[in-house]
Amino acid sequence: MHDSVTTSLLDAFLQQLKTAPSSALLLDYDGTLAPFCVDRTRAFPYPGAISILEEIVQSGRTKVIVISGRPILELRALLAPMHNLELWGTHGLERQLTDGSYSCAQINEEDAVSLTKAREWIVAAGLLSRAEFKLGGIAIHWRGLPTAEARSVQLLTLEGWTKIAEQSRLKLLQFEAGLELRVSHPNKGDAVSSILAGLEPRTPVAYLGDDLTDEDAFRVLNGHGLTVLVKATYRETIANTWIRPPQELIDLLERWLINISG
Ligand SMILES: [Mg+2]
Structure with a gap:
């Protein structure tokens, strides 16, 4: 531009x-x-x-x-x-x-169920300490982590959440040093x-x-x-x-x- x-x-x-x-x-x-x-x-x-x-x-x-x-x-x-x-x-x-x-x-019931799945995945993946639970979404942050560790958190989250996003109406958002899975509207x-x-x-x-x-x-x-x-x-x-x-x-x-x- x-x-x-x-x-x-x-x-x-x-x-x-x-x-x-x-x-x-x-x-x-x-x-x-x-x-x-x-x-x-x-x-x-x-x-x-x-x-x-x-x-x-x-x-x-x-x-x-x-x-x-x-x-x-x-x-x-x-x-x-x-x-x-x-x-x-x-x-x-x-x-x-x-x-x-x-x-x-209000968040609809279908989205709420999908968010619960995403939360369960976080616990299983051992990423609870990097998670931020919001209304209508969950974010994983890697700001401040050493580069290699940040990369592995990113790849792990991307892999797990892409599947959940595909099977739901949630969308996966990439932001500065993090990923968020949240309701589309x-x-x-x-x-x-x-x-x-x-x-x-x-x-x-x-x-x-x-x-x-x-x-x-x-x-x-x-x-x-x-x-x-x-x-x-x-x-x-x-x-x-x-x-x-x-x-x-x-x-x-x-x-x-x-x-x-x-
Ligand atoms: Mg901004």
Whole structure:
């Protein structure tokens, strides 16, 4: 992707913010708003990001929404002291609105049975210490392990879970230093659909993300808003623009703030 494409699409989008009565800024968390960290509980946002986001929220002209694979409880801890954000956690299964109201979608019985199988496999494979049990999914992490050990955990998990994924409606997701087996829906794309349904037509909307799970969100938003891959090195994506964190992210947030404050 040429930088010139990103520049012209970003410029055109940011220009719309000057006159639009409202807008929406949708952001993934890990890898997008915050750098990866071996200790996942310490993956705080990039320096400067929170203060700009706070000002964007204070303007009253942009809805800021974080959509992440993490549970909402973790997002709240990492995003403190911001408390007036709309949060979609666990890939869109959980939602917390700015007034603090919380809701969680139901997982169907067939998926629950498949997840139990996956859990039994983890115990049998001796990977319990690397597992994270979430609503609607299980993740295996190998961040921080020596390379050879990480590779063997990856191969073992891939082999065991590919079979379970094939025999169920669960999907296998690869993320930075881990694998997750989880329900196919809701996903981040479903979250974006719900958010769009609640906005006035023609509201400028942008989605910033780095993961393969963000592609679902890009797909839903393409044609209706700006989609931004946030990643140090380019990868195949359907996002229409690409920026490198953290500097180009901070620049984008600053320009957003200036354009809604004018
Ligand atoms: Mg991410």
